[in-house]
Amino acid sequence: MSSPPPPDVGAEEERGAADGGGGSLSYGEAEYWDARYVEEGGAPYDWYQRYDALRPFVRRFAPPASRLLMIGCGSALMSEDMVSDGYVEIVNIDISSVVIEMMRKKYFDVPQLQYLRMDVRDMSMFPDESFDCAIDKGMHSFRWNSGLIDGKWCGVDAPLSAAQMVLEVDRLLKPGGVFILITYGDPSVRVPHLNQSACNWKIVLYILPRPGFIGNIKRHVLDPVPLTERGRLPDGFVPEDPDSHYVYVCKKMQGLTGTGSPTVNHIERQGEE
Numbered sequence: 001m002s003s004p005p006p007p008d009v010g011a012e013e014e015r016g017a018a019d020g021g022g023g024s025l026s027y028g029e030a031e032y033w034d035a036r037y038v039e040e041g042g043a044p045y046d047w048y049q050r051y052d053a054l055r056p057f058v059r060r061f062a063p064p065a066s067r068l069l070m071i072g073c074g075s076a077l078m079s080e081d082m083v084s085d086g087y088v089e090i091v092n093i094d095i096s097s098v099v100i101e102m103m104r105k106k107y108f109d110v111p112q113l114q115y116l117r118m119d120v121r122d123m124s125m126f127p128d129e130s131f132d133c134a135i136d137k138g139m140h141s142f143r144w145n146s147g148l149i150d151g152k153w154c155g156v157d158a159p160l161s162a163a164q165m166v167l168e169v170d171r172l173l174k175p176g177g178v179f180i181l182i183t184y185g186d187p188s189v190r191v192p193h194l195n196q197s198a199c200n201w202k203i204v205l206y207i208l209p210r211p212g213f214i215g216n217i218k219r220h221v222l223d224p225v226p227l228t229e230r231g232r233l234p235d236g237f238v239p240e241d242p243d244s245h246y247v248y249v250c251k252k253m254q255g256l257t258g259t260g261s262p263t264v265n266h267i268e269r270q271g272e273e
């Protein structure tokens with residue numbers, strides 16, 4: 001299975017997706033993605049990072065025997081690369097029927113890969129606690145913060161959509177399972193939504209420079225970035241690459257917090273991994 005390099009995607013476009021913007025059609029709408037995939041003619045396209053850069057996290061938190069859910073898979077090569085790396089069962093979902101059809105045809109002879117058209121906010125066809133790991137790389141088409149743009153759900157309803165997604169992922173994961181979220185969103189906009197009162201995550205944050213970044217990175221890739229009590233980056237912390245990607249590894253803990261309060265008790269301190 002081949003793995004050509006990703007196309008050159010501008011950080012601004014990627015940020016646009018992360019923010020939920022997208023011109024007249026929104027990144028949160030199936031029609032936008034259907035049209036885009038028709039236009040691209042099924043060409044593979046990996047947003048943000050390729051599997052080789054994410055492999056240290058994925059291998060560490062989800063062994064190859066894991067049953068894995070790839071959320072908003074798009075036309076990325078990530079799942080194919082994971083199968084080449086020994087993963088045995090990856091269920092890929094996407095809201096775009098166009099890309100799901102393309103991927104089904106492409107991988108019809110790869111039994112480790114399944115492709116289903118599904119909205120991440122309603123994955124009711126899967127039973128509770130049926131996955132070991134869920135990965136979201138650039139899927140979050142919702143405006144996770146509460147900015148209102150045009151009244152569409154990428155705006156006013158977006159926090160609700162983000163909450164629905166997080167609750168669904170939490171429901172589908174086995175206790176001890178992990179949700180790996182790769183995003184442009186820094187902790188101030190992601191941690192509050194991850195810490196739903198009905199969930200009990202242990203969150204560890206990593207920061208990855210974008211591919212091709214030339215600069216001196218002081219941390220080892222698997223060194224977690226400490227978070228404050230409120231789940232924010234420490235004062236004065238600036239990633240070496242301003243266009244870094246944030247990798248949240250959220251482990252599903254047993255039981256509820258019972259507090260309904262955001263973040264505080266759930267943030268894994270550096271070194272406690």
Ligand SMILES: C[S@@+](CC[C@H](N)C(=O)[O-])C[C@H]1O[C@@H](n2cnc3c(N)ncnc32)[C@H](O)[C@@H]1O
Pocket residue numbers: 017027028029030033045046047048071072073074075076078093094095096099118119120121136137138139140141
């Ligand atoms: C920016 S692309 C990322 C694709 C892929 N994960 C990658 O890393 O290259 C976002 C993908 O999320 C899908 N998507 C958007 N909203 C969705 C939703 N509510 N449920 C499932 N998939 C969704 C889109 O169709 C699109 O394929």
